[in-house]
Amino acid sequence: MYTIREALAGIRRAPVLTGLSAAMVALALFVVGLFAVATYNLHQALSRVEERVEVVIYIQDDVREAELRLLEEDMLGLPEVRGVRHVSKDEALVRARTDLPEFEELFLSMDVNPLPASLEVELAPGFRDPASVERVADRTAIYPFVDEVRFGREWIDRLHLLRQIGGIATGILGTAFAVVAGLIIATAVRIAIFARRDEIQIMRLVGATNGFIRRPFLLEGALTGILGGFLALLLTYLATVAVSRTIFPLDWIPAEWTVGGVAAGGLFGLVASAFAIRRYLREV
Amino acid sequence: MIELSHVTKEYAGRGKALNRLSLRLDKGEFAFLTGHSGSGKSTTLRLIHMAESPSSGEVVVCGFSSGGLGSHEVWKLRRKVSHVFQDFRLLPGRTALENVAFALEVTGAPRHEVEPRSTRLLAQVGLAAKSSLPVHELSGGERQRVAIARAMSNEPLVLLADEPTGNLDERASRGIMELFRDLHAQGVTILMATHDLELVRAYPDLRHLELNQGELVFDSHAVVAGEA
Ligand SMILES: Nc1ncnc2c1ncn2[C@@H]1O[C@H](COP(=O)(O)OP(=O)(O)O)[C@@H](O)[C@H]1O
Ligand SMILES: [Mg+2]
Numbered sequence: 001m002y003t004i005r006e007a008l009a010g011i012r013r014a015p016v017l018t019g020l021s022a023a024m025v026a027l028a029l030f031v032v033g034l035f036a037v038a039t040y041n042l043h044q045a046l047s048r049v050e051e052r053v054e055v056v057i058y059i060q061d062d063v064r065e066a067e068l069r070l071l072e073e074d075m076l077g078l079p080e081v082r083g084v085r086h087v088s089k090d091e092a093l094v095r096a097r098t099d100l101p102e103f104e105e106l107f108l109s110m111d112v113n114p115l116p117a118s119l120e121v122e123l124a125p126g127f128r129d130p131a132s133v134e135r136v137a138d139r140t141a142i143y144p145f146v147d148e149v150r151f152g153r154e155w156i157d158r159l160h161l162l163r164q165i166g167g168i169a170t171g172i173l174g175t176a177f178a179v180v181a182g183l184i185i186a187t188a189v190r191i192a193i194f195a196r197r198d199e200i201q202i203m204r205l206v207g208a209t210n211g212f213i214r215r216p217f218l219l220e221g222a223l224t225g226i227l228g229g230f231l232a233l234l235l236t237y238l239a240t241v242a243v244s245r246t247i248f249p250l251d252w253i254p255a256e257w258t259v260g261g262v263a264a265g266g267l268f269g270l271v272a273s274a275f276a277i278r279r280y281l282r283e284v
Numbered sequence: 285m286i287e288l289s290h291v292t293k294e295y296a297g298r299g300k301a302l303n304r305l306s307l308r309l310d311k312g313e314f315a316f317l318t319g320h321s322g323s324g325k326s327t328t329l330r331l332i333h334m335a336e337s338p339s340s341g342e343v344v345v346c347g348f349s350s351g352g353l354g355s356h357e358v359w360k361l362r363r364k365v366s367h368v369f370q371d372f373r374l375l376p377g378r379t380a381l382e383n384v385a386f387a388l389e390v391t392g393a394p395r396h397e398v399e400p401r402s403t404r405l406l407a408q409v410g411l412a413a414k415s416s417l418p419v420h421e422l423s424g425g426e427r428q429r430v431a432i433a434r435a436m437s438n439e440p441l442v443l444l445a446d447e448p449t450g451n452l453d454e455r456a457s458r459g460i461m462e463l464f465r466d467l468h469a470q471g472v473t474i475l476m477a478t479h480d481l482e483l484v485r486a487y488p489d490l491r492h493l494e495l496n497q498g499e500l501v502f503d504s505h506a507v508v509a510g511e512a
Contacts, residue, residue, distance in 0.1 A: 001395070002389060002395075013377065198373075198375075199375060201373070202373050202374075202375065202386075203386075203390045204358070204359070204362070205333070205335065205362065205367065205369075205373065206362060206366075206386075206387040206390060206391060206434065206437075206438070207359045207360075207361075207362030207363040207387075207390075207391045207438060208359060208390035208391055209356075209359045210355075210356050210359075212390060212392070213390070281355065281356070282355045284335040284336075
């Protein structure tokens with residue numbers, strides 16, 4: 001009760017300082033928030049590209065329906081495979097005519113359909129990497145009626161590399177941003193506590209216990225962090241909306257990330273306060 | 285109640301503020317601690333309040349030893365020994381009442397008792413009319429009284445006062461002394477640092493200790509004992 005009252009009183013007595021601390025925390029977390037939005041959207045974009053990763057199995061013309069069914073079922077049984085679509089010779093021709101209208105004449109002049117039927121194998125999320133694609137392709141080798149297997153190996157390799165570089169870069173940058181934000185929060189809290197060192201000394205001199213002195217400061221630190229977290233969230237949201245309207249559409253980050261960010265702000269404020277106040281509890 | 289044994293206090297590069305000082309104050313005593321400026325009066329009071337620890341020697345107050353009391357436990361001593369600081373150490377932005385209430389609150393007094401007790405303490409030091417004024421609007425003598433009211437708030441066994449009449453006129457000084465005499469009559473042990481020898485002479489019944497360059501050079505009790 002005293003703790004809550006005193007923490008709120010602390011904020012009320014020094015609104016400018018509390019506001020400045022919260023603003024510092026907000027700016028620090030704003031940078032982290034922007035980074036999170038960028039990371040999340042890059043991740044989403046990569047995933048959308050990866051969804052197009054597929055293995056196309058070209059089938060010889062003389063295949064029997066039952067044999068084809070067997071291959072299809074075999075593919076569907078693999079954990080790497082999400083779905084299989086059968087494209088008949090006729091469908092292939094229709095597609096070719098719409099995709100390549102400049103050869104319309106050529107297609108019409110032919111009396112036999114030169115295009116093979118195929119199975120388009122769609123891969124499950126998490127298996128859109130070179131090794132999995134290779135595994136699926138290899139599986140078709142035992143079927144004699146399979147003519148050819150295609151899966152843009154080169155761009156799958158590149159996509160995979162991009163994903164790995166992206167993962168490392170976001171890991172390093174994310175850690176760096178979080179550390180910088182942590183240092184800024186710690187500094188903000190230190191300044192707030194330094195401003196009240198006289199009060200802390202007086203409390204000790206009149207016989208308050210360390211726990212009693214510490215508690216309102218911990219609460220105040222946590223509140224400053226949470227307030228800063230909310231401000232940062234608001235700023236990040238506004239920035240995301242602004243970019244979406246003017247430059248290119250961005251997805252908003254998942255709710256768990258926002259809750260995590262605000263909670264991290266509060267936790268940082270709390271821990272930073274605990275550290276900052278320690279020396280003043282030994283001074284007199 | 286208070287015992288200093290061969291206490292030396294050295295500040296880095298400043299020499300010895302106290303030099304093998306030994307003195308003993310029994311329960312219920314009232315003593316003046318005099319000496320020139322820089323003789324070590326404030327240092328002695330801070331050591332007794334355990335805001336500092338001796339470079340060597342031992343300070344024992346109310347059963348707590350300077351050697352054994354960690355900084356996380358010093359509150360136990362501070363609830364028995366109050367210090368009226370030379371510079372008051374009040375919270376500038378707050379009223380007289382809030383300053384006294386603060387000490388009660390942070391030492392865990394029941395919430396409903398805080399305000400009536402603070403009001404009563406301020407009335408005791410004659411400040412009832414000014415209790416709702418911020419302390420920075422009070423005169424030196426009035427602030428001194430707020431500091432004394434705060435020091436009395438936790439009903440201490442020992443009261444340390446550092447030049448409490450330092451910048452007060454004759455009448456205000458007498459007022460403070462009356463307050464201390466009342467507390468003493470209630471059984472509080474008092475050690476008061478002062479350089480006002482006239483004041484000391486006005487109370488010949490009280491014990492008089494004199495410091496010079498960190499050493500005890502005069503003790504009225506020892507003289508009496510020596511003569512007897
Ligand atoms: N915190 C300190 N740091 C360094 N020197 C100090 C400190 N406090 C006191 N001193 C020195 O210790 C000596 C005694 O000071 P003090 O106890 O304040 O004397 P008094 O109260 O009798 O005037 C002085 O020489 C003073 O300069
Ligand atoms: Mg002094």
